[in-house]
Amino acid sequence: MTLIMYERIGLEERRPSPFSWRIRYALAHKGVPVEYRTVRFADVETIRALSGQGKVPILVHGDRVIHDSWNIALYLETQFPDHPSLFGGKIGCGLARYINLWSDVTLSPAIRRLISADFIYCLAAEDRAYFRQSREAQFGCSLEEYCADRNRWLGEFEEVIAPLELTLSEQSYVAGASPGYADYLLFSVFQYARLGSPFETLRSETAVRHWRDRLVASFDCLGDRFPAYPTRQDGPDGR
Amino acid sequence: MTLIMYERIGLEERRPSPFSWRIRYALAHKGVPVEYRTVRFADVETIRALSGQGKVPILVHGDRVIHDSWNIALYLETQFPDHPSLFGGKIGCGLARYINLWSDVTLSPAIRRLISADFIYCLAAEDRAYFRQSREAQFGCSLEEYCADRNRWLGEFEEVIAPLELTLSEQSYVAGASPGYADYLLFSVFQYARLGSPFETLRSETAVRHWRDRLVASFDCLGDRFPAYPTRQDGPDGR
Numbered sequence: 001m002t003l004i005m006y007e008r009i010g011l012e013e014r015r016p017s018p019f020s021w022r023i024r025y026a027l028a029h030k031g032v033p034v035e036y037r038t039v040r041f042a043d044v045e046t047i048r049a050l051s052g053q054g055k056v057p058i059l060v061h062g063d064r065v066i067h068d069s070w071n072i073a074l075y076l077e078t079q080f081p082d083h084p085s086l087f088g089g090k091i092g093c094g095l096a097r098y099i100n101l102w103s104d105v106t107l108s109p110a111i112r113r114l115i116s117a118d119f120i121y122c123l124a125a126e127d128r129a130y131f132r133q134s135r136e137a138q139f140g141c142s143l144e145e146y147c148a149d150r151n152r153w154l155g156e157f158e159e160v161i162a163p164l165e166l167t168l169s170e171q172s173y174v175a176g177a178s179p180g181y182a183d184y185l186l187f188s189v190f191q192y193a194r195l196g197s198p199f200e201t202l203r204s205e206t207a208v209r210h211w212r213d214r215l216v217a218s219f220d221c222l223g224d225r226f227p228a229y230p231t232r233q234d235g236p237d238g239r
Numbered sequence: 240m241t242l243i244m245y246e247r248i249g250l251e252e253r254r255p256s257p258f259s260w261r262i263r264y265a266l267a268h269k270g271v272p273v274e275y276r277t278v279r280f281a282d283v284e285t286i287r288a289l290s291g292q293g294k295v296p297i298l299v300h301g302d303r304v305i306h307d308s309w310n311i312a313l314y315l316e317t318q319f320p321d322h323p324s325l326f327g328g329k330i331g332c333g334l335a336r337y338i339n340l341w342s343d344v345t346l347s348p349a350i351r352r353l354i355s356a357d358f359i360y361c362l363a364a365e366d367r368a369y370f371r372q373s374r375e376a377q378f379g380c381s382l383e384e385y386c387a388d389r390n391r392w393l394g395e396f397e398e399v400i401a402p403l404e405l406t407l408s409e410q411s412y413v414a415g416a417s418p419g420y421a422d423y424l425l426f427s428v429f430q431y432a433r434l435g436s437p438f439e440t441l442r443s444e445t446a447v448r449h450w451r452d453r454l455v456a457s458f459d460c461l462g463d464r465f466p467a468y469p470t471r472q473d474g475p476d477g478r
Contacts, residue, residue, distance in 0.1 A: 088329060088331055089328050090415045091327025091331035091421075092327055092328060093415060094410060094414040095331060095335060095338060095421055096334060097406060097410065097415075105405065162344050163341040167340050173333065174333060174337050175330045176329045176330060176336075180334075182330075
C-alpha cells in the first residue's frame with residue numbers, strides 16, 4: 001500500500017513549503033517509498049476536499065488521511081518501527097515537539113521577516129494574489145513593509161539562531177552525531193528561506209550554514225532536486 | 240564510593256544557583272546518593288582549588304573531579320546506566336544539549352533582566368559586593384538599571400517562553416509524559432527566579448507555571464527544601 005503525499009507546488013515545479021521539506025526528509029530517512037502529488041499553492045479547495053482542513057502536506061495511506069507535518073512524522077515513526085528512527089524514543093520525541101514549536105513560534109517568524117517580500121515570486125503568477133492577501137492580512141501591512149529594514153531583522157534572526165550555532169559547533173547535528181527529525185524540521189525552515197529568496201540568510205563559515213549545506217547534499221542532493229529561486233523578470237529590481 | 244557535590248550557598252542556607260538545581264534534580268531522578276558540600280557564593284578561590292576553574296557545581300567521584308553541569312549530567316547517565324535515564328538515548332541527548340544552550344543563551348538572559356536587582360539579597364551580606372561587581376561588569380550598567388522597566392522585559396520574557404507554554408499545554412513535560420534532564424535544566428532557571436526574587440515571573444494558570452510547581456513538589460518537595468526569598472530588611476523598599 002503506497003504512501004501518497006500531497007504537497008504545494010510553486011512556479012515551474014518549485015517546492016517552496018517548509019512543511020513538505022521536513023516530511024520529504026523524514027521519508028528519505030525512513031527509506032519509505034512514496035508517491036508525490038501536487039496541489040497549486042492557492043488551491044485551498046482541493047486541500048480541504050482531501051482532508052477537511054486547509055494545510056499541506058497531507059499523507060494518504062490506504063484509507064487513512066493524515067495532516068499536519070508533526071502528525072505525519074509520528075505516523076511514520078509508528079508505522080515503520082523497524083526503519084531508522086526519527087525520534088530515538090519517547091524522550092527524543094518529547095524534546096523534538098518542543099523544538100518544533102520553537103521553530104513555529106520563534107524561528108519561522110524571524111525568517112519570514114527576511115524573505116516574505118521575495119517569496120511571492122517563487123509562486124506561480126496565478127497564486128500570488130492569494131499569498132499577498134492572506135499574508136498581508138496576517139502581518140497587518142504589505143509584504144514590502146513587513147520586510148523593510150532587513151538589517152534590523154537580520155540582527156534579530158542571528159540572535160534567535162545563536163543557540164543553534166553553538167549546538168552545531170559542538171555536534172554535527174541537532175540530534176547528535178546523526179540527523180533526526182529535529183534536524184529535518186529546523187532545516188526545512190532554512191531550506192524555505194534558501195529557495196524562497198535570493199538573499200542568503202546564513203553567513204558563510206558558520207556551523208549552521210555548514211549543517212544546512214550538508215543536509216541539502218544528503219539523500220542524493222535531495223535539497224537541490226527542484227529549481228532554485230527564479231531569476232525575476234517581474235520584480236521591482238528584476239533580480 | 241560516595242558522590243560529593245559542591246555547590247554555592249547564599250544567605251542562611253539558601254541555594255540560589257540554577258546549575259546546582261538541575262544537578263540536584265538529575266541526582267534525584269537517578270536515585271543516586273550524594274553528599275553535598277557548600278562553598279560561599281563569592282569564594283572563587285576554593286572552587287578553583289577544587290577543580291582548576293571557577294564554576295560550580297563540581298562533582299567529585301573518587302579521584303574524578305567533574306565540572307560544568309552538562310558534563311556532570313552526562314557523567315551520571317554513563318556511570319549509572321541501569322538507573323532511570325536522563326536523556327533516553329543518543330537523539331534525546333543531542334536534543335537536550337540544544338535545549339541547554341537555548342536556555343543559556345536565550346532563556347537565562349531574559350530571566351536575569353527580571354530578577355538580578357532582587358537576586359543580590361538572597362546572597363550572604365559578605366558576598367554581595369562580588370556579585371554586584373562581577374554582574375555590573377558583565378551587564379555594563381548597575382543591577383538596578385539592568386532591571387529597570389520590568390514591564391518591557393516581562394513582555395520579552397513571555398515571548399521567549401511562548402514555545403514552552405505551547406509544549407506544556409500539549410504534554411506534561413518537555414521530555415514527554417515524564418520528566419527528563421531537559422525539564423530539570425529548564426526548571427532550574429525558573430527555580431532560580433522563584434528563589435531569587437519576590438516577583439512571580441509566571442502568570443498563574445499557565446502551563447509553564449503548573450509544570451514548574453509540579454517539579455517543585457516532586458521528589459518529596461525537593462524544590463522547597465531550602466529557604467525562599469528573604470524578607471528584605473535592607474532593600475530600598477524593604478519587601
